[in-house]
Amino acid sequence: MTPGIRIASLAVLTASFFALCADGGTLELQPRAGDPIRELTAAQRSLFDIGRVLYSTPIPATEGMGPIFNKSNCQSCHSNPVGGWGNASVTQFGISDKGSFTMVPGESQSLLQEFSVSEFCMEIIPASANFTAIRMTNSSMAFGMVEAVPDSAIALLEDPNDANGDGVSGRIHWVRPLEETNSSSPLRVGRFGWKAQVATVLSFSADATRNEMGITNRLLMVENAPNGDTARLAQCDPMPEPEDVNDQQGLAFIDRVTHFQRYLAVPPQTPKSGMAGESIFINVGCAKCHVPEWTTADTPGLEDALRNKVIRPYADFMLHDMGLQGDGVSDGYASETELRTPTLWNLRTRDPMLHNGAAAGGLFSDRVRTAIALHGPYGEGAGSADAFAQLSEGDKVLLVSFLNSLGRVEFDDDGDGHVNIIDFIAFKAALGSSSTPNTPNAVQDIDQDGIISVADFAYFMQAYEGENGDCNGNGVADLMDLLTGTSVDADLNGLPDECLPCPADFTGDRLVNGADLGVLLGTWGQSDVPTDLNADGNVGGADLGLLLGAWGPCP
Numbered sequence: 001m002t003p004g005i006r007i008a009s010l011a012v013l014t015a016s017f018f019a020l021c022a023d024g025g026t027l028e029l030q031p032r033a034g035d036p037i038r039e040l041t042a043a044q045r046s047l048f049d050i051g052r053v054l055y056s057t058p059i060p061a062t063e064g065m066g067p068i069f070n071k072s073n074c075q076s077c078h079s080n081p082v083g084g085w086g087n088a089s090v091t092q093f094g095i096s097d098k099g100s101f102t103m104v105p106g107e108s109q110s111l112l113q114e115f116s117v118s119e120f121c122m123e124i125i126p127a128s129a130n131f132t133a134i135r136m137t138n139s140s141m142a143f144g145m146v147e148a149v150p151d152s153a154i155a156l157l158e159d160p161n162d163a164n165g166d167g168v169s170g171r172i173h174w175v176r177p178l179e180e181t182n183s184s185s186p187l188r189v190g191r192f193g194w195k196a197q198v199a200t201v202l203s204f205s206a207d208a209t210r211n212e213m214g215i216t217n218r219l220l221m222v223e224n225a226p227n228g229d230t231a232r233l234a235q236c237d238p239m240p241e242p243e244d245v246n247d248q249q250g251l252a253f254i255d256r257v258t259h260f261q262r263y264l265a266v267p268p269q270t271p272k273s274g275m276a277g278e279s280i281f282i283n284v285g286c287a288k289c290h291v292p293e294w295t296t297a298d299t300p301g302l303e304d305a306l307r308n309k310v311i312r313p314y315a316d317f318m319l320h321d322m323g324l325q326g327d328g329v330s331d332g333y334a335s336e337t338e339l340r341t342p343t344l345w346n347l348r349t350r351d352p353m354l355h356n357g358a359a360a361g362g363l364f365s366d367r368v369r370t371a372i373a374l375h376g377p378y379g380e381g382a383g384s385a386d387a388f389a390q391l392s393e394g395d396k397v398l399l400v401s402f403l404n405s406l407g408r409v410e411f412d413d414d415g416d417g418h419v420n421i422i423d424f425i426a427f428k429a430a431l432g433s434s435s436t437p438n439t440p441n442a443v444q445d446i447d448q449d450g451i452i453s454v455a456d457f458a459y460f461m462q463a464y465e466g467e468n469g470d471c472n473g474n475g476v477a478d479l480m481d482l483l484t485g486t487s488v489d490a491d492l493n494g495l496p497d498e499c500l501p502c503p504a505d506f507t508g509d510r511l512v513n514g515a516d517l518g519v520l521l522g523t524w525g526q527s528d529v530p531t532d533l534n535a536d537g538n539v540g541g542a543d544l545g546l547l548l549g550a551w552g553p554c555p
Contacts (some may be wrong), residue, residue, distance in 0.1 A: 018128040027447055029462055030272075031265035032139065032409055032417075034081030039305040040263055051260030054253060056082060059213065063082045064243025066112035067121040067236035069214035074257055077137040077212070085350045088135030089357060090114075092329045097133035099337075101330045104129050106228040110329060111211055113224065121236035133327045136357045138178070139192050140343050143201045144262035146313065148296035148306045150240055151189040157291065164328075167383045168288040170318035170341075172196075173334050178219040179205040192319035194355050195331040196340035205254040209244060217254045224392045246499035266311050267346035271448060272407040274437035277402025280395050284387035289341045289380070290392050298470045314344035323379025327355055335378065346407035349417070358456040365400045371389035390487050398438065408448050411463045421494040426451070427460055428483055457483060502554035503533055504547045510554045512547060521545055 031038060036048045056075035059065040070090055077088040091112040095102050103110050112132075116122045116552050122342050125132065140146045154171060162169035176183075177200045188199035198204045199386050206219035218221050221241050225233035244253045254443035281287060291314065298308040319338040326337030334340075339355055347353075349365060352360030357371035372382040372388050375381025388396065404415075411419045413426035427444050430452045435445040444452045446459045459466055461479055467480050472487065478496055483486035487496030497510070506519040523531045523539045533546040 003394050012052050020271065028268070028445070029410055029459055030094075030268035032081075033084060033267035033349065033407055035265045037263050037265045037305045040303075041305075044259075044263060044303065044305065047259035048263040049258075051256040051258070051263075052082070054256045055260050059215065062104075063214045064239050065342070066115075066117040066214040067233065068116045068123045068224060070212045071112050072213065074208065074213075077393065078139055079137075080349055081346075083143075083261055084139045084141050084267075086138050086139070087352060087357070089134050091125070091133060092133045092502075093125045093129045094131055094329065095129060096336075099328070101131065101304070101328060101336050108224060108228050113214070115225070116226065116238060121232065122225050124225060127520070131328060134356045135194055136352060136355060137515060138192075138342065138355070140192055140310060140315075141346055142264050142266045142311065142313070142315070143192070143204070144264070144303075145266060145296055145309060146191055146317070147199075147201050147262070147310045147316070148302060148309075148395060149191070149294045149311075150297045153294065154189050154191075157316055158318060166285075166288060168285070170289065170316055170320055170388070171201045171338070173319050173332065173340070175199050175332065178206050187242060189317065190340075191333075194327065194339055194342075195329075195334035196317060196319055197331050197334065202254065202258045205261065207260045209254050209257075215244050215253070216242045217252060218242050219254070263305070266313075267407050268409055269312060269345065269405055269441040270410045270412075271405060271437045271445070274448065275402045275405060275442075276399070276438050277398035280391070280399045281402055284391065284399070285384040286316075286388075289316055289318075289320055290344055291316040291524075312345065314427065315341045319476065322375070322381060324377075325354070325374055325379055325381065329538045344406050345404065348404050348407040349416075361460045364404055364419070365397075367452065368403055369396070401438070408443065409463070411444060411460050413440075413443055419460070419465050421489070421492050424460070424464065424479065424482070424494070427457065427494075431483065433458070446498045466494040467493075472496050496499055497554065500554070503530075504550040506530060512550045512552060512554065518545060 004299055035317065040048060056073055058072040059170055060072070068340050071077055071088070075082050077086045078084055081087045091114070093109045093112055106124070108418035112125060113123045114437065118151045126549040157170060158172050159169050161173040173196035174187035175197060176187055177187070178201050179200065181252060190196035190199050192198040193206045198207060203219070204216050209217055211224065211382045214224065220289040223233060223237055223241065226236065246252050251301055253470060285337060293310060293312050296306055296309045296311065319334050321337050322339050323337060326339060328336050330336050331486070348364060352358070353367050353371045358374055359367045361367070372385055388399070391399070409417060411423055411427065413423045429440040430444050433441060433452050435441045435450055435452055437448070441452060444456055444460070447454050459475065464479065468477055471478055472477065472481065474481070476486070478487070481496050482489050487498060489495060490497055501509065502512070506516045520531045520539065520543060523529045527537045529539060531543060532545040535540065
C-alpha cells in the first residue's frame with residue numbers, strides 16, 4: 001500500500017463501497033459532450049439515436065444533395081464532438097465599401113458553396129467581390145436547452161445603448177423562425193449562429209440543410225443557384241422541390257437532425273463550482289457577455305428533460321460590437337462589426353477558437369490567451385482584454401484553469417477525454433489526500449467534499465472505460481482489488497495480474513519454481529494434461545525447456 005495514504009482497512013473500505021453503491025449515492029456523473037440528456041423518455045431517446053445516425057450519414061446527389069454545397073452531412077463540420085465545434089470553415093464574400101457590406105449584385109447569398117455535383121455547376125467568388133471572410137463551424141451544444149431559455153430572460157439583460165456605462169451594450173437580434181408562417185406573430189430572440197440569426201433548432205437544421213448541403217426542405221423550398229444563375233441551376237438540379245421528404249414515420253431529415261441536436265446533453269464542467277478562476281473571470285468583466293447561468297423555461301408543453309433546468313453556457317446570446325474582431329459581414333439586423341457571444345461550455349476541446357480561427361494550435365492556454373487578447377483593442381471586449389493583460393501571471397493561470405474545466409470529463413486526470421488505467425493510477429495516488437477546486441486533484445473529488453475518498457471511487461468505477469469485472473472471483477471488483485493493494489497490475493492493463501495466464505504455474509501461486517517442476521516431472525510422457533505446454537501430445541524435454549524459461553514470478 002502506498003505510504004502516507006489515509007485509507008481504512010480492506011474490510012471497511014469494501015463495506016463502505018458496497019453500501020454506497022447499494023444506496024445509489026446522491027450524485028450522478030455528468031454526461032459527456034455529445035451524450036444525450038439522461039432524462040429523456042424512451043421515445044425521445046429513440047428519436048435522438050435515429051437523428052444521430054442521420055446527422056453523420058452522407059446524402060448523395062441522387063437524394064437531393066447539391067447542386068452546390070459545402071458538405072454532404074452535418075458531422076463533417078460539427079465534429080468535436082458530433083454536434084459540437086469543428087475545424088471546418090466556410091467563406092463569405094461580397095462588396096465592402098468603407099466598412100459597409102453588400103452582396104454582389106445577382107447573388108442570392110454571401111455564402112460560398114465550395115463544392116458542386118459537376119464542374120459546370122461550380123460556384124466561384126465573382127471578380128466583382130472585393131471582400132471575403134472566414135467563419136469557423138459554430139455550435140451551441142445542448143441546443144434544446146439553449147432554445148428553452150426564455151426570450152424575456154435574455155431581454156432583461158439587453159442594453160443596446162450602454163445605459164449603465166460599463167462599455168458593454170448587448171443587443172438582441174430579433175428574428176422570425178422559419179417554421180413560423182404567420183407574419184404578424186411576435187419575433188423571437190436569435191441565439192444560434194455567429195450573427196444570432198437563428199432562433200430555433202428546427203430553423204437551424206432547415207437553414208444548414210439548404211445552405212450547406214443544398215437540400216431544399218419544407219421551410220426553404222427554393223434552391224440556391226450557382227452564383228445566382230437560375231438558368232444554370234435548371235440544368236444542374238433536376239430534383240423536384242422539396243428534396244427533403246417525410247419518411248414512413250412522417251418525419252423529414254430536418255426533423256430527425258433537430259431531435260438529435262435538441263436532445264444533446266449539457267457538456268460537463270469539472271470541478272462543477274468553486275474555482276478561483278471563475279471569480280477572476282467575472283471580475284475582469286468576461287461575464288458581462290459570457291453570462292454564466294440561465295434557467296430554462298417552466299412552461300407547459302416543453303419536454304420535462306428541458307423544462308426548468310439550470311444550465312451554465314457562459315453566453316448571453318446577444319450581439320456585441322467587436323470592433324476589429326468583427327467579421328465585416330452584415331446579416332439581417334446584425335451589423336458588420338457585431339457577433340453573437342459564443343457559448344463557452346466544452347471550450348477545452350475547441351481548436352481553433354474565434355469566428356475566424358485566429359486562435360489555433362498549440363496548448364489550450366496559448367489559444368485562450370490569444371483569443372482574449374484579440375478581444376481588444378477596440379470593441380466591447382476591449383475592457384476585459386485589457387483587464388486580463390493587467391492580471392498577475394498567477395491570476396491568469398487561475399482564469400485559464402477555470403476555462404479548461406469547461407468540458408472536462410470527471411476523473412480524467414490527464415485530460416485526454418477518457419477515463420482509463422492512467423487515470424486510475426492518478427486516483428490511487430490521490431486517494432486520501434485533501435482537495436480544493438483549484439488543486440489538480442479536484443478532477444477526482446466528484447462530491448467536492450475536500451477529500452479524495454472511497455465515495456469518489458464509487459463514481460470513478462462508473463466513469464471507467466475499461467473492463468471492471470471480478471476476474472479473480474473473490475467477490476470484489478477488480479479495480480477495488482487494485483486500489484486496496486489486494487491485487488497488483490504490473491503490466492498496467494487494468495486487470496489484476498493473477499488473472500493473466502501463466503501456463504507453467506501449475507500450483508497457482510503465481511510463481512514458476514521447484515513445485516511446478518515436480519508436477520511436470522510427475523506427468524512425464526503423458527498426453528492431454530496441462531503440463532503439455534507446447535501441446536504436442538507428449539510431456540517431454542520441450543515442455544521442460546518452456547518451464548525453465550518461465551522460471552520465477554509470473555508476469
